[in-house]
Amino acid sequence: MIVPTMADMMAQGKQPEVLFWVGAAGSFDDRAKKITRAFVKILHQAKVDFAVLGTEESSTGDAAKRAGNEFLFQMQAVTNIEVLNAYEVKTIVTCDPHSFNTLKNEYPSLGGKYEVFHHTQFIKKLIADGRLDINNSVLKDKKVTFHDPCYLGRANDEYESPRVLIKRLGVNLTEMKRNKSTALCCGAGGAQMFKEPEKGNKDINVLRTEDALATKPEIIATGCPYCNTMMTDGIKFKEKENEVVVKDIAELIAEANNL
Amino acid sequence: MQYLPNIIFALILIAGVGFFVKNIRKLIRNINLGKDVDRSDNKAARWKNMAKIALGQYKMVRRPVSGILHVAVYLGFIIINIEVLEIIIDGLFGTHRVFQPILGAAFYGFLIGTFEVLAAIVFIAVVVFWIRRNVIRIKRFWNKEMTGWPKNDGNIILYFEMVLMSLFIVMNASDIAFQEAGIGNPISQFVYPLLSGFSPETLHLIEQSAWWIHIVGILAFLNYLYYSKHLHILLAFPNTFYAKLKPKGELDNLEAVTKEVQLMMDPNADPYAAPAEGTESDVPEKFGASDVTDLNWVQLMNAYTCTECGRCTSACPANLTGKELSPRAIMMKTRDRMEEVGANIDANGGTFKDDGKQLLNDYISPEELWACTSCNACVEECPVNIDPLSIIIDMRRYLVMEESAAPQELNMMMTNIENNGAPWQYNQMDRLNWKDEE
Ligand code: SF4
Ligand code: SF4
Numbered sequence: 001m002i003v004p005t006m007a008d009m010m011a012q013g014k015q016p017e018v019l020f021w022v023g024a025a026g027s028f029d030d031r032a033k034k035i036t037r038a039f040v041k042i043l044h045q046a047k048v049d050f051a052v053l054g055t056e057e058s059s060t061g062d063a064a065k066r067a068g069n070e071f072l073f074q075m076q077a078v079t080n081i082e083v084l085n086a087y088e089v090k091t092i093v094t095c096d097p098h099s100f101n102t103l104k105n106e107y108p109s110l111g112g113k114y115e116v117f118h119h120t121q122f123i124k125k126l127i128a129d130g131r132l133d134i135n136n137s138v139l140k141d142k143k144v145t146f147h148d149p150c151y152l153g154r155a156n157d158e159y160e161s162p163r164v165l166i167k168r169l170g171v172n173l174t175e176m177k178r179n180k181s182t183a184l185c186c187g188a189g190g191a192q193m194f195k196e197p198e199k200g201n202k203d204i205n206v207l208r209t210e211d212a213l214a215t216k217p218e219i220i221a222t223g224c225p226y227c228n229t230m231m232t233d234g235i236k237f238k239e240k241e242n243e244v245v246v247k248d249i250a251e252l253i254a255e256a257n258n259l
Numbered sequence: 260m261q262y263l264p265n266i267i268f269a270l271i272l273i274a275g276v277g278f279f280v281k282n283i284r285k286l287i288r289n290i291n292l293g294k295d296v297d298r299s300d301n302k303a304a305r306w307k308n309m310a311k312i313a314l315g316q317y318k319m320v321r322r323p324v325s326g327i328l329h330v331a332v333y334l335g336f337i338i339i340n341i342e343v344l345e346i347i348i349d350g351l352f353g354t355h356r357v358f359q360p361i362l363g364a365a366f367y368g369f370l371i372g373t374f375e376v377l378a379a380i381v382f383i384a385v386v387v388f389w390i391r392r393n394v395i396r397i398k399r400f401w402n403k404e405m406t407g408w409p410k411n412d413g414n415i416i417l418y419f420e421m422v423l424m425s426l427f428i429v430m431n432a433s434d435i436a437f438q439e440a441g442i443g444n445p446i447s448q449f450v451y452p453l454l455s456g457f458s459p460e461t462l463h464l465i466e467q468s469a470w471w472i473h474i475v476g477i478l479a480f481l482n483y484l485y486y487s488k489h490l491h492i493l494l495a496f497p498n499t500f501y502a503k504l505k506p507k508g509e510l511d512n513l514e515a516v517t518k519e520v521q522l523m524m525d526p527n528a529d530p531y532a533a534p535a536e537g538t539e540s541d542v543p544e545k546f547g548a549s550d551v552t553d554l555n556w557v558q559l560m561n562a563y564t565c566t567e568c569g570r571c572t573s574a575c576p577a578n579l580t581g582k583e584l585s586p587r588a589i590m591m592k593t594r595d596r597m598e599e600v601g602a603n604i605d606a607n608g609g610t611f612k613d614d615g616k617q618l619l620n621d622y623i624s625p626e627e628l629w630a631c632t633s634c635n636a637c638v639e640e641c642p643v644n645i646d647p648l649s650i651i652i653d654m655r656r657y658l659v660m661e662e663s664a665a666p667q668e669l670n671m672m673m674t675n676i677e678n679n680g681a682p683w684q685y686n687q688m689d690r691l692n693w694k695d696e697e
Contacts, residue, residue: 001695003691003694022693027681027685027689028681028683028689028690029683036693037697055690055691057680058680058681059676059680059681061676063682064676065510066510066652066655067655067659067665067669067672067673068654068655068656068657068659069656069659069660070512070513070516070546070656070660071516071520071660072673072677074512074513075523075524075677076676076680078521079524101506101508101509104506105505105509106509110512110517150634150635150636154508154639155506155507155509155635156506157506182574182636182640184576184636185634187576187632188632189634190631190632190633191669192632193682194672195666195668195669195672196666197580197582197630198577198582198584198626199581199582200577200580200581200582200630201580201581204579204632207579207580
C-alpha cells in the first residue's frame with residue numbers, strides 16, 4: 001500500500017493537499033488498522049494527494065487530558081504542533097473523532113490552527129466535488145444502524161455527514177431509540193477505554209449494543225475506532241457475532257466500491 | 260387606626276423584600292467565591308442563548324410532556340405577576356382593585372379573566388407534576404440523591420403553587436361586587452355559588468383573608484427560593500447567558516500549565532537558574548479543583564441554578580449502568596458544599612475558617628469522578644445549560660496533577676503516552692506498520 005509520509009513529500013519539495021492523522025488506535029490496534037487501510041484505499045480511489053506523519057506522529061493527548069493530566073496533554077500538543085507547523089500543514093483528516101476534536105478545538109489556543117475534517121466529512125466533500133462516487137448496489141437494502149460517536153456528534157454537532165454517506169450506500173438505515181444528540185456513549189470516552197469500568201450493574205457498551213440490537217440490524221455502522229471496539233465486544237457478549245457485524249463507514253464504502 | 264392594615268402591609272412587604280435581598284447578596288457573595296473566568300465575549304450569541312433557552316424554554320420542550328406543562332406554569336406565573344402589582348398598590352394605599360377604573364371595566368375584566376384561566380391551567384399542570392413525581396414515580400425523581408430535602412423541596416413548591424392559585428380564585432369568587440359585575444370571572448363564577456350560603460360579611464372576611472394569605476404567601480415563596488431548587492426561575496437567565504459557547508467537546512487548556520510547559524520545552528531556559536526575584540513567595544498555583552473555591556464562578560452559579568430535574572442523570576451512561584456517578588448529584592453536592600462554606604464565612608466574621616472538609620472526598624468521591632466517559636450527554640440534556648462535566652474534569656485534574664491518584668491502569672496509559680507517544684505499549688517506530696499488513 002502506497003502511503004507517503006510528510007518527510008518523503010518534503011524531500012521532494014512537495015506539499016500534499018491533506019495530512020491524514022492516523023491516530024494511535026488507527027496505527028496500532030489490529031481492528032482499527034483495517035479502518036485505516038480502508039480509508040487509504042478511498043483516498044487513493046479519489047486520487048487525493050495526501051501524506052501521513054508516520055513515525056513522527058504521536059498521541060494527541062486526548063486521553064491524558066480527559067483523565068486529568070493537563071501537563072501530559074500540553075506536552076503532547078506542543079510537540080505535535082511543532083511537527084505540524086514545521087511541515088506547514090493546513091488541512092488534516094482523521095478517522096478518530098477524539099483526535100478530530102482535540103486537533104480542531106484544543107490545539108488552536110496552543111498555536112496549532114488547522115482545518116480539521118473527520119473522515120466522514122472529508123468523504124462527503126469528495127463526493128460533493130465529484131471526485132468520488134459510492135456504489136449503491138453492493139450493500140443494497142442491508143439493515144444498518146449507526147452509532148453516533150460522542151466526540152463527533154454532541155461534542156462537535158456533526159450528525160449529518162455519516163448519515164449522508166450511509167444513505168449513499170443504498171442500505172436501509174434504521175435509527176436507534178437514542179440517536180444523534182441523545183445517543184448513548186459506547187463507554188470508551190474520557191479515558192474509560194484504558195481502564196476497567198467502575199462497579200455498576202452493566203457495562204456501558206453492553207447497554208449500547210442492546211440499543212443497536214433493538215433495531216434488528218445486520219450491520220452496526222461506526223465512525224470511531226473506539227466505538228468499533230466497544231460495539232464489537234458488545235456483540236460478542238450478546239453472542240450475536242454470527243448475525244451482526246460492526247463496520248466503520250470507511251470500511252463499508254471500501255466494500256461497496258470493491259476496494 | 261384606619262391605616263393600620265396599610266402599615267402592617269408595608270412592614271410585611273419591606274421585611275419580605277428585605278430578607279430576599281439579603282439572601283441574594285449572600286448568593287452573589289458565594290458565587291464569587293469561585294475563580295474568575297472570562298465570559299464577556301460574543302454578547303450577541305449570549306443574548307440569543309438566553310432568549311432561546313431561558314425565556315423561550317427551547318430545551319425544555321425536547322421532552323414534550325414535562326416541557327409543555329412547564330411552559331404553562333412558567334407563562335402563568337409570569338403573567339399573574341401583573342395582578343401582584345395591583346395587590347401591592349391596593350395593600351399600600353388601601354384601595355380595592357385599583358386597576359379597574361384605570362383600565363376600564365372591559366379591559367380589566369379581560370385581564371383578570373385571562374389570569375383566572377391561567378391560574379386554572381397552572382393548577383392542573385402542577386397537579387400533573389405532583390402525580391408524575393409521587394404516583395407515577397418517574398425514575399429520575401427517585402434516584403438516591405432525591406431523598407430528604409430534595410424530595411420534599413420538589414413537593415413543597417408544588418403545594419405552594421396549588422395554594423397560591425386557589426387563593427387567587429377564592430379571592431375573586433368571594434368578591435361580591437366583582438362577581439355581580441360579571442366580568443373577568445370565567446373560573447371563579449363556578450366557585451361563587453358554593454359560597455352562596457355565607458353572609459356578605461363572612462364573604463368579605465373570606466375575600467380579605469384570601470387576599471392577605473395570597474400576598475403573604477407570595478412573599479414567603481419569594482424567600483423560599485433561596486433555599487430551594489426553585490431558584491432556577493431567577494438564575495436560569497444569567498446561567499444561560501454565561502454558559503459556554505464553544506463546542507461541547509472543547510475542554511479549556513489550563514493557562515498555568517501552558518506557562519510551565521513552555522518553560523520545560525524552551526531550549527533556552529536554564530533548568531538550574533534560580534527562580535526570578537519575587538516569584539518564590541508566589542503561592543504555587545493549585546492545579547484542578549478539590550473544593551468549591553477552586554472552581555470558577557460559572558460552575559458555582561451552575562450549582563445554584565440546578566433545578567434537580569435529573570434530565571442529565573437520566574441520560575448519563577454511567578448512571579444508566581448503575582455506577583455511583585450522577586451528574587445531578589455532582590451539582591447538588593457542589594451547592595451543598597458552597598452553602599456550607601458560605602455559612603462558615605458568615606459565622607466567622609467574613610473569613611473562612613478551615614473546617615477540615617472539602618468538596619472532594621467529603622462530598623464527591625473519586626469513584627464517581629472516574630466513572631465519567633466525558634460524553635457530554637448531561638450537558639446536552641440540561642435545560643438551563645449547566646455543565647457538570649467541567650466540574651468532573653477539574654476534579655480529575657486535581658486528583659492526577661496534585662495527588663497522583665489516578666487509577667493504576669490510567670497511570671500506565673499515561674506512562675505509555677509519555678514514553679511511546681501512544682496509550683498502549685507500542686514503539687513509536689512501528690507507527691506505520693499497518694501500511695504493509697493485510
Ligand atoms: S459527561 Fe460524564 S457525567 Fe455527563 S453524562 Fe457523560 S458520563 Fe455522565
Ligand atoms: S444539571 Fe441541569 S439537567 Fe441536571 S438536574 Fe440540574 S438542571 Fe436538571
